Amino acid sequence: MATKEKLPKTHDNGFYEIRMESIGGLGANVAGKIFAEAGVLGMGFNGVTFSSYGAEKKGSPVKTFVRFCDARQAIRIAAPVEFPHLLVVFHDTLIATGMAVTHGVTHETTVIVNTRHPLAQVREQVGLCGGGLGVVDAIGIAVEEKSRPNTVLLGAMTRASGFMDPDAVRKAIATELGKYPKMLKGNLRAFDRGYRELELEEFACGLEHPPEPPPRYVSPLGYENAPMGGAVVNPGNTAFRDLTPSRIGYIPHFFPEECINDGHCEYTCPDYCFVWEPGVDRKGKKGMVNKGIDYRYCKGCLRCVEACPTTALRTAVEDEEYVKEHTVPQLGREEW
Numbered sequence: 001m002a003t004k005e006k007l008p009k010t011h012d013n014g015f016y017e018i019r020m021e022s023i024g025g026l027g028a029n030v031a032g033k034i035f036a037e038a039g040v041l042g043m044g045f046n047g048v049t050f051s052s053y054g055a056e057k058k059g060s061p062v063k064t065f066v067r068f069c070d071a072r073q074a075i076r077i078a079a080p081v082e083f084p085h086l087l088v089v090f091h092d093t094l095i096a097t098g099m100a101v102t103h104g105v106t107h108e109t110t111v112i113v114n115t116r117h118p119l120a121q122v123r124e125q126v127g128l129c130g131g132g133l134g135v136v137d138a139i140g141i142a143v144e145e146k147s148r149p150n151t152v153l154l155g156a157m158t159r160a161s162g163f164m165d166p167d168a169v170r171k172a173i174a175t176e177l178g179k180y181p182k183m184l185k186g187n188l189r190a191f192d193r194g195y196r197e198l199e200l201e202e203f204a205c206g207l208e209h210p211p212e213p214p215p216r217y218v219s220p221l222g223y224e225n226a227p228m229g230g231a232v233v234n235p236g237n238t239a240f241r242d243l244t245p246s247r248i249g250y251i252p253h254f255f256p257e258e259c260i261n262d263g264h265c266e267y268t269c270p271d272y273c274f275v276w277e278p279g280v281d282r283k284g285k286k287g288m289v290n291k292g293i294d295y296r297y298c299k300g301c302l303r304c305v306e307a308c309p310t311t312a313l314r315t316a317v318e319d320e321e322y323v324k325e326h327t328v329p330q331l332g333r334e335e336w
Contacts, residue, residue: 042168130205155194
């Protein structure tokens with residue numbers, strides 16, 4: 001039986017397709033499940049969702065895909081979404097990190113970005129000529145409502161899609177968070193604010209721009225030329241990795257005048273964010289002194305705050321200007 005609801009647009013294969021670009025910890029995988037459940041169980045579409053992410057989970061790139069079609073149509077495709085109708089970028093820093101999050105955008109695409117920057121600036125950053133663009137401060141709203149950024153972005157997605165029923169999405173959120181009743185009200189408020197506070201504009205472009213397809217990595221090594229013994233010829237390096245998109249609104253603030261240089265923060269930090277140099281401590285003794293935090297490697301887990309025996313480390317709401325002013329570069333990299 002066909003649904004009474006109609007999809008506003010589809011590709012030639014009959015699908016309305018969504019891609020979410022995120023980092024582990026921001027909730028894209030859960031958002032995909034909630035959105036798909038709302039469309040299938042709440043509105044009668046046929047649909048599917050799945051995600052791709054690394055074993056590290058938090059801090060690793062995440063791509064979540066959702067497809068909707070008429071209830072009478074079978075879904076026999078499990079390929080990633082390359083040319084989305086709706087593209088959701090869960091953190092604006094992902095655009096600048098060279099992760100190719102905007103590949104496949106066409107004039108038929110609506111792009112939603114979680115950002116505090118004005119829409120005009122984000123449009124230039126995305127390079128959007130024609131199509132839709134929406135911005136919303138999902139992390140700021142999530143901090144205020146004590147929720148998660150994904151529920152804010154679910155509200156923005158619902159409005160930007162033009163066909164999803166807000167009540168169906170709210171019901172799916174309630175089902176997902178049913179085992180956490182204390183969290184439900186805040187997340188529903190966050191959803192409503194994401195729906196209302198999304199700043200959305202449509203841009204017309206009379207030029208034909210062929211969309212840039214997502215890059216497909218093809219290994220130069222195969223069974224005939226693979227190195228002996230399974231040697232890793234391209235080992236990874238985290239020295240140039242920026243974990244800023246992993247943060248969900250909070251960072252540690254460092255107060256050096258209260259630091260006793262005990263090293264508890266260093267021991268507990270999973271990403272070696274703290275910069276230590278030879279110096280003289282408050283008691284006049286020579287030794288290694290904590291100079292501060294390189295926020296490029298900080299994903300906001302706040303374990304250092306929990307481990308600190310003094311108040312030298314305190315939880316604070318993330319502020320972009322504070323981060324730029326107070327980051328202490330390490331490994332010889334002075335640029336931000």
